[in-house]
Amino acid sequence: MHMGSEGWSRRRFVGALTGAGAAAVLPGCGDAPPPTDPTAAEASASAPEASTSTPARSRAPSGPRPLYLGTYTSIERGGTGIGLATYDATSGRITKTGTLTGVGDPSYLAVHPNGRTLYAVNEREAGAVTAVRLSDRKVLGSHSTGGGSPCHLSVHPGGRWLLSANYGSGSVAVHPIDASGALGERADLVTHSSPAPGPGQEGPHAHQFVTSPDGGHVLAVDLGTDTVYTYRLDERTGRLGEVAQAHTRPGAGPRHLTFHPGGRYAYLANEVDNTVAVCAYDPDSGRLTVGDAQSTGTGSGTNGTNYPAQILVTSNGAYAYLANRGHNSLTRYAVEADGARLRLLDTVPVSGDFPRQVAFSPDGTLLFAANQKSGTVSVFHVDEDSGALRLAGEPFASPVAVCALPL
Numbered sequence: 001m002h003m004g005s006e007g008w009s010r011r012r013f014v015g016a017l018t019g020a021g022a023a024a025v026l027p028g029c030g031d032a033p034p035p036t037d038p039t040a041a042e043a044s045a046s047a048p049e050a051s052t053s054t055p056a057r058s059r060a061p062s063g064p065r066p067l068y069l070g071t072y073t074s075i076e077r078g079g080t081g082i083g084l085a086t087y088d089a090t091s092g093r094i095t096k097t098g099t100l101t102g103v104g105d106p107s108y109l110a111v112h113p114n115g116r117t118l119y120a121v122n123e124r125e126a127g128a129v130t131a132v133r134l135s136d137r138k139v140l141g142s143h144s145t146g147g148g149s150p151c152h153l154s155v156h157p158g159g160r161w162l163l164s165a166n167y168g169s170g171s172v173a174v175h176p177i178d179a180s181g182a183l184g185e186r187a188d189l190v191t192h193s194s195p196a197p198g199p200g201q202e203g204p205h206a207h208q209f210v211t212s213p214d215g216g217h218v219l220a221v222d223l224g225t226d227t228v229y230t231y232r233l234d235e236r237t238g239r240l241g242e243v244a245q246a247h248t249r250p251g252a253g254p255r256h257l258t259f260h261p262g263g264r265y266a267y268l269a270n271e272v273d274n275t276v277a278v279c280a281y282d283p284d285s286g287r288l289t290v291g292d293a294q295s296t297g298t299g300s301g302t303n304g305t306n307y308p309a310q311i312l313v314t315s316n317g318a319y320a321y322l323a324n325r326g327h328n329s330l331t332r333y334a335v336e337a338d339g340a341r342l343r344l345l346d347t348v349p350v351s352g353d354f355p356r357q358v359a360f361s362p363d364g365t366l367l368f369a370a371n372q373k374s375g376t377v378s379v380f381h382v383d384e385d386s387g388a389l390r391l392a393g394e395p396f397a398s399p400v401a402v403c404a405l406p407l
Contacts, residue, residue, distance in 0.1 A: 065089050065361070068118060069377075070109045070370075070403025077375075079399045082106050082120060082132070087406055092366050092379035092392030102139050103130050108152050109405045113159045117181030118405075121150040121164060129153060129164050129175060131183045140182040146189040147171040152208045156218070161187070161238055163209040163218055170204020172220045172229075174238045187238025190231070198226040199251040200272070207255050207271075213263040217243065217286035223253045223271060228279075230286040246288035248277065256310045260339035261317045267342065269308040269322060274298065276311060276322060276333075278342055297347045298327035309356050315364050319387030323355040323369060330358070330369065330380075332387055348389045352376045361406045366392065368404040377401050 069083025081101040087094045106120035116135065122128040122142060127150035131140040147166025154163050155177070162175040162183060171191040176184040192204035205224035211233075212219060218240070220229045230244040248254050253272025259281070260266065266279045268290065275293035282288075298306045306326035313320045317339060322331040329347040336343055352371025359368050360382070367380040367389060376395035383390070 062089075064095065066407045067094065068109055068111075068405045068407070069398055069401065070107050070120065070357075070405070071398075071400040072105050072107055072123070072402065073103075074105055074124070075400070077399060082109070082118070083398060085396075087361075087366070087379070089361060089363065089366070092381065094377065094379065094396040096396075096398075100132065100137050103132065106130070107402050108150075109403050110153050110155050110162075111405065111407065112155055112177070112181055113157060114181075115407065117177075119153055119155065119162055119183075121145070121153050123149050123151055123167075125149065125168065127164075127166055127168070129162060129173075129183060131177075131181055133181060140180070143175055143183050143185060145171075145173045145175075146186055147173065147191075152206075154210050156211055156233065156235075157215050158235060160235065161233065163211070163233075165206035165209040165220060167205050167207055167223075170206050170222060170224055172206050172209045172231075172240070174233065174240060176238055188240050190240050190242070192220070192222050192225050192227070192229060195225050195227060195245075195247070197224050198253070198272075201225070201253075208257060210257065212281065212283065212286070213259050213261070214283040216283055219257060219286075219288065221254050221257050221268070223255055226250060226252050226254060228254060228257060228268070228288050228290070230288060232286070244285060244287045246279065246290050248290050249273075249293060252277075252293065255308065258311050258313055258320075260313055260335065261315060262339045265339035267311050267313065267320055269311045271307045271309070274306045274308060276308065276342065278340065280340075294342060295344060296322055296324060296327075297331045297344050298324050298329065310358050312358055312360060312367070314360075314382070314384075314387065316384070321358065321367065321389075323350070323358045325354045325356060325372070328353055328355065328371075330355070330367075330389060332389065334387070345387070348380075351378045351391055352395050357403050359404055359406060366406070368406055370398075370401040370404045371395065372400070372402060375399055375401055377404050 064086035067085040071079030084098045107123040118132040127145040130142040148168030151167040152165040174188045201224040208221040228246040231240040252270040255271040256269045278291040280289040309323040320333040333342040353374035354372040355369040356372040357370040369378045378395040379392040380389040
């Protein structure tokens, strides 16, 4: 279940086997305009997407809110572009509005901090990233990531740089963002050449590239080398300088990292060995220290296998949620000791098959789960006091629901 014969990433290969695929998504900004059927959009099914940032609790917005959906366009029963939908912030009900065509294999999405531009990876052997202006849904162009099968991207908080991770080639890229939101030619590309690949891996597989809460460092999670790399980003040139490496236990296969709002701890989902780990983070040096492996509460998962996909933390730092592919559940943890400890509470059925990505609505009252194999998006109400999850009606049908980004 590593690289497919056509250079597909592990993420995409698993999706292709079932006619569906999945991805993760980035922070959404709540002031983007709600989607309407654009002239360039086809009236086809669309699905929501979710933000992986920690949500900020606030008064629920009124009226329909925009959702954008990541998908694969070049596999059987895949989507035809970026899905367009709306959701009701109170009920969680999703309504499809169309599809933005002209963007190939947009398996992961992120929005600019000003809410005006959407960015998508083009998860293909010759990887690229694409910018879309949200006001009129105009595609502003694409640029090569310099690697294969990009599966994750994020916007640096300053809004001037786009960070992307090439799963297939195990590299991370930086692209400049101009005042219009359009992308420029790649400013840097770094391949993870050290340490050697972990057990069962044939090479590096960069799975995520994000900025630390303090803004001083950018961190790349690599499943293939069992390593989280910390870099300093030169905000003038876009060049990367490595400052630290954090190693998991061999064969853990780290996939996704999320920070506690306090900024001193982070939580790492390990895909291959079905564990999570609490990590200490030093903002001054950028050094991450990986703690002991902990249970996901899933046993051996469906058919003997479970692959943790993504972990989220509530904005008040009280609860964390882990998406379990295979077990088809969301694990709920209590976050204790100011972020230094996770205590497993329970697992909740996700009401779908293979939850590949999860995200909070901007106000944190809803949690979206994109279910790869069932082609659905499940929405849950999040209880602020107990952290309990309650399913908000029937899951929303969407082809290859790999990424849900609610704004």
